[in-house]
Amino acid sequence: MLYGSIEAGGTKFVCAIANEHLEITERVSFPTTVPEETMKQVIAFFEQYKNELAAIGVGSFGPIDIHQDSKTYGYITSTPKLAWQNFDFVGTLKKVFDIPITWTTDVNAAAYGEYVFGQGKGLSSVVYYTVGTGIGGGAIQEDQFIEGFSHPEMGHMLVVPHPDDNFKGNCPFHGNCLEGMAAGPAIEARAGKKGQDIPADDPVWEIEASYIAQCAYNTTLLFSPDVIIFGGGVMKQRHMVEKVHRAFEELLNNYVKTPKIENYIVTPSLEDDAGTFGCLALAKKADLHVN
Amino acid sequence: MLYGSIEAGGTKFVCAIANEHLEITERVSFPTTVPEETMKQVIAFFEQYKNELAAIGVGSFGPIDIHQDSKTYGYITSTPKLAWQNFDFVGTLKKVFDIPITWTTDVNAAAYGEYVFGQGKGLSSVVYYTVGTGIGGGAIQEDQFIEGFSHPEMGHMLVVPHPDDNFKGNCPFHGNCLEGMAAGPAIEARAGKKGQDIPADDPVWEIEASYIAQCAYNTTLLFSPDVIIFGGGVMKQRHMVEKVHRAFEELLNNYVKTPKIENYIVTPSLEDDAGTFGCLALAKKADLHVN
Numbered sequence: 041m042l043y044g045s046i047e048a049g050g051t052k053f054v055c056a057i058a059n060e061h062l063e064i065t066e067r068v069s070f071p072t073t074v075p076e077e078t079m080k081q082v083i084a085f086f087e088q089y090k091n092e093l094a095a096i097g098v099g100s101f102g103p104i105d106i107h108q109d110s111k112t113y114g115y116i117t118s119t120p121k122l123a124w125q126n127f128d129f130v131g132t133l134k135k136v137f138d139i140p141i142t143w144t145t146d147v148n149a150a151a152y153g154e155y156v157f158g159q160g161k162g163l164s165s166v167v168y169y170t171v172g173t174g175i176g177g178g179a180i181q182e183d184q185f186i187e188g189f190s191h192p193e194m195g196h197m198l199v200v201p202h203p204d205d206n207f208k209g210n211c212p213f214h215g216n217c218l219e220g221m222a223a224g225p226a227i228e229a230r231a232g233k234k235g236q237d238i239p240a241d242d243p244v245w246e247i248e249a250s251y252i253a254q255c256a257y258n259t260t261l262l263f264s265p266d267v268i269i270f271g272g273g274v275m276k277q278r279h280m281v282e283k284v285h286r287a288f289e290e291l292l293n294n295y296v297k298t299p300k301i302e303n304y305i306v307t308p309s310l311e312d313d314a315g316t317f318g319c320l321a322l323a324k325k326a327d328l329h330v331n
Numbered sequence: 332m333l334y335g336s337i338e339a340g341g342t343k344f345v346c347a348i349a350n351e352h353l354e355i356t357e358r359v360s361f362p363t364t365v366p367e368e369t370m371k372q373v374i375a376f377f378e379q380y381k382n383e384l385a386a387i388g389v390g391s392f393g394p395i396d397i398h399q400d401s402k403t404y405g406y407i408t409s410t411p412k413l414a415w416q417n418f419d420f421v422g423t424l425k426k427v428f429d430i431p432i433t434w435t436t437d438v439n440a441a442a443y444g445e446y447v448f449g450q451g452k453g454l455s456s457v458v459y460y461t462v463g464t465g466i467g468g469g470a471i472q473e474d475q476f477i478e479g480f481s482h483p484e485m486g487h488m489l490v491v492p493h494p495d496d497n498f499k500g501n502c503p504f505h506g507n508c509l510e511g512m513a514a515g516p517a518i519e520a521r522a523g524k525k526g527q528d529i530p531a532d533d534p535v536w537e538i539e540a541s542y543i544a545q546c547a548y549n550t551t552l553l554f555s556p557d558v559i560i561f562g563g564g565v566m567k568q569r570h571m572v573e574k575v576h577r578a579f580e581e582l583l584n585n586y587v588k589t590p591k592i593e594n595y596i597v598t599p600s601l602e603d604d605a606g607t608f609g610c611l612a613l614a615k616k617a618d619l620h621v622n
Contacts, residue, residue, distance in 0.1 A: 103587070118588075165479035177553070181477060188456030188472070188556040189590050196586060197549050200491050213586040258488050262468070262553050265479040295487060295504040296394070297409075299480050 042089050043327070044096035045319035046082060048129070049146060050121060050173075053078055055085045057093075058320045067316070074123040075132070083136050095140040095327040097319030099149025100129060106143065106191055114143050140326035145191050146315060150308070151178035152185075153318030154269050158309040163266035167259050168308070169194065171252065172272035175219040179263055186263075195219040199254045202247045205230070222251035224274055240279040246287075249280060253287030256305050260288075260298060267299070271308040281307055333380050334618070335387035336610035337373060339420070340437060341412060341464075344369055346376045348384075349611045358607070365414040366423070374427050386431040386618040388610030390440025391420060397434065397482055405434050431617035436482050437606060441599070442469035443476075444609030445560050449600040454557035458550050459599070460485065462543065463563035466510040470554055477554075486510040490545045493538045496521070513542035515565055531570040537578075540571060544578030547596050551579075551589060558590070562599040572598055 043062065047054040049072060056067040070081050086093060101119065105112045114130025130143050144152075151160075151168035160166035165181040177194025179186035186192060196217045207230040211220030220226060227235045231244045238244055256268050275281065285301045298304045308314050334353065338345040340363060347358040361372050377384060392410065396403045405421025421434050435443070442451075442459035451457035456472040468485025470477035477483060487508045498521040502511030511517060518526045522535045529535055547559050566572065576592045589595045599605050 163479075165477075179553075181472075181479070182475065184473065184475075186456075186472060186477065186554060188454075188554060189595075190555045190587060192555050193552045193587055196552050198489070198491055198545055198582075200489055213584045214582070254489055258549060258553070261484045261487050262470075262549070263477055263479060264481045264483050291489075291505070293504045296481060296484055304480075 041094050042092040043320050043323040044086050044089070044093055045316045045323065046096060046098045046100075047146060047149065047315040047319060048072070048098060048100040050101045053082060054316060055082055056316050056320065057086075057089055060324070062317065062320045062324060064316065064320075072121075075127045079129075079132055083133070086137065090137070093137065093139060095142070095323040095330075096133060096137060097142045097149065097321070097323035097326070098129065098133070099144055099146040099315050099319050102145050102191065103193070104129075104143070104145060104191065106145075106187060114141075140323070140330050142319075142322040142326045144185060144322065145176070145178065147176035148178035148180075148185050148191060149318035149322065150271065150314035151180055151269075151318065152322055153310050153314035153316070154271075154308050155180045155183075155318075156321045157317050158314060159267055159269050159306050165263065165265040166267055166269065167194075167263055167265045168269045168271065168314075169255065169259075170272035171223065171270060171274040173224050175223050175255075175272075177259075179265065181263075181265075194255075194259075195223070197255065197258055199251050202250045204243070205247050218251060218255055222248055222255075222274075227274065235274060235277065240277065245277065245280065245283060248274070249283035249287045252280070252284045253291055256284060256288045257291045260292065260296065264296070267303070268305050269308050270305065271311075271314060275307050281305065332385050333383040334611050334614040335377050335380070335384055336607045336614065337387060337389045337391075338437060338440065338606040338610060339363070339389060339391040341392045344373060345607060346373055347607050347611065348377075348380055351615075353608065353611045353615060355607065355611075363412075366418045370420075370423055374424070377428065381428070384428065384430060386433070386614040386621075387424060387428060388433045388440065388612070388614035388617070389420065389424070390435055390437040390606050390610050393436050393482065394484070395420075395434070395436060395482065397436075397478060405432075431614070431621050433610075433613040433617045435476060435613065436467070436469065438467035439469035439471075439476050439482060440609035440613065441562060441605035442471055442560075442609065443613055444601050444605035444607070445562075445599050446471045446474075446609075447612045448608050449605060450558055450560050450597050456554065456556040457558055457560065458485075458554055458556045459560045459562065459605075460546065461563035462514065462561060462565040464515050466514050466546075466563075468550075470556065472554075472556075485546075485550075486514070488546065488549055490542050493541045495534070496538050509542060509546055513539055513546075513565075518565065526565060526568065531568065536568065536571065536574060539565070540574035540578045543571070543575045544582055547575060547579045548582045551583065551587065555587070558594070559596050560599050561596065562602075562605060566598050572596065
C-alpha cells in the first residue's frame with residue numbers, strides 16, 4: 041500500500057511516494073513548464089508504483105475549482121500562467137490512475153501537513169500562511185478546510201501602511217494589500233536588494249514584521265485559532281518571528297487572551313516538507329474513507 | 332416538548348419559548364441590570380414551562396468562556412459590565428434546569444438563526460456581522476461555529492482610513508479598528524448626530540460603506556463564505572447595502588469571482604429575530620443530540 045503526493049507549484053513540481061505509515065520512500069522534482077510536458081513526468085513517476093498506489097493527494101497553485109459538483113472540478117482556473125489556465129488536473133490523473141485523488145491548494149496542503157504532523161498536531165484549529173514570492177493562507181478546523189464559494193485568498197487582506205514606509209505596494213490587483221506590501225518582491229522593491237542580502241537589523245524588517253503582525257492580528261480576531269503558522273522564504277529570516285510577536289502584542293493591546301505568544305505565532309516545524317506531508321495525509325484520509 | 336431561548340444582550344434580555352417546530356409561543360424582554368435580578372426574571376419565566384422544557388439555547392454578550400473542558404465554561408468573563416464579570420451563566424441555569432443548555436455569543440446565535448432559517452438556509456458557509464453600538468461577527472461552516480482558543484472578535488479587524496475621513500476612531504483598545512471607525516458611536520462622533528438623523532445622501536454614509544466594504548473584502552479573502560450578512564441598527568439604513576456593494580466591488584477589483592453581489596452581501600431576512608431563532612435551533616439541536 042503506497043500513497044502519492046503532488047505539490048504543484050508555480051515554478052516546480054515535487055512528487056513523492058510514501059508507505060502506509062507515511063514514511064517517504066521516493067521523491068522527485070521537476071520544473072513547471074507546460075501541462076503536456078510536466079504532467080507527462082508526473083504520470084511517468086507514479087506509473088512505476090501503479091499496482092500498489094492507493095490514493096494521490098494534490099496541492100496545487102491556483103486559483104483552482106474545489107467544488108465537487110462543478111463541471112470544472114479539479115481544474116486550475118484563472119491562473120496568470122497561461123498554459124495552465126482551465127487545465128483539468130484531476131481529470132488528467134484520473135484517466136491513468138483510477139484511485140481516490142484529493143484536490144486542494146498548495147497552501148492548504150501545507151496547512152494540513154502542519155495540522156497533522158507539525159505545529160498544529162493535537163490542536164483543533166490552525167491557520168497557516170506562506171510568505172514568499174506571494175502570500176497565501178489556509179485554515180483548518182476539526183479536520184475540515186475553511187472554504188465556501190471557493191478556497192480562501194488570505195494573502196490579499198488589507199493592511200494599514202506603516203508610517204515609515206514609502207513603498208506603494210506592487211499587487212497588480214490591489215496595490216498595497218498584504219501581498220503587495222509584504223511578499224518577497226515587495227521587500228526587494230522597497231530595499232533595492234533581495235531579502236537574503238538585507239541584514240537582520242535593517243529597519244525594513246520592522247516594517248515587514250508590522251505587516252505580518254497585522255495579518256496575525258486579523259487572523260486572531262476572525263478565527264481565534266489555536267495556532268498561527270508563518271512559513272515561506274521570508275520567514276526563514278530567523279529574527280522575524282520575534283519581531284512579529286512584538287508588533288502583534290502592540291496591536292492587540294491585550295484585547296483578547298491568546299495562547300502564549302511563543303506557542304501561538306510560530307514557524308512550521310516541517311519546514312519545506314509541510315506540503316508533501318499534507319498531500320500524503322490527505323491521500324491516506326481519502327483512501328481510509330473509501331475503504 | 333418545548334425549547335427555550337435566552338438572548339442575553341448588554342442592554343436587554345429577550346427570552347422566548349417555542350414548540351418542537353420552533354414556532355415561538357411566548358416572548359418576554361427585560362432590561363439587563365445585575366445578575367441576581369435579571370437571572371431571577373429569566374428563571375421565573377422558564378419555570379412556568381419546566382415540565383415540558385427540553386433544552387435552552389443561550390446567546391450572550393461577551394467575552395464568554397466556550398471551552399467545555401475549562402473550569403469557567405459557561406461564564407461571562409472579562410466584560411466591561413462589572414456586575415457580570417466572571418458570572419457563571421450556564422451554572423446558574425443548570426442549578427434549576429437539568430436539561431441541555433447551549434452556550435455561545437449573541438452574534439453567533441444570530442448567525443446561526445440566519446444559517447438555519449434565513450439568508451444562509453441551504454448554504455454551507457455563512458459569516459454574519461452586526462453593526463450597531465459595537466460590531467461583532469460570527470462564522471459557521473457545515474453547522475459548526477468557527478472558533479479556536481476562543482470565539483472570534485471580528486469587529487476589531489483593522490481598516491484603512493478613508494482619505495476623506497478625519498475621525499481618529501473611538502475603540503478604547505485599538506482606536507481606529509473597524510468598530511472604532513464604523514459602529515454607531517463612531518458615526519455619531521464623526522457627524523455630530525445620530526445615524527437615524529443623517530440623510531441618506533450625506534457623504535458620511537459613503538465613508539461608513541467603505542469601512543463595511545473593507546470588512547466584507549477581508550471576510551471574502553479569509554473565509555470565501557457562501558454569503559456575508561450584515562445586520563444591526565446601522566444596516567437598517569436601507570440605502571447602505573447598495574453603497575457597500577459598490578465599495579466592495581471596487582476594492583476586490585475582480586480578483587476572485589464571488590457569488591452574485593446581491594445574493595452575496597445581504598441584510599438578515601429574520602431581522603431582529605435572528606438571535607432568538609438561532610438560540611432555539613441550537614437548543615433543539617442539543618436536545619436531538621442527547622436523545
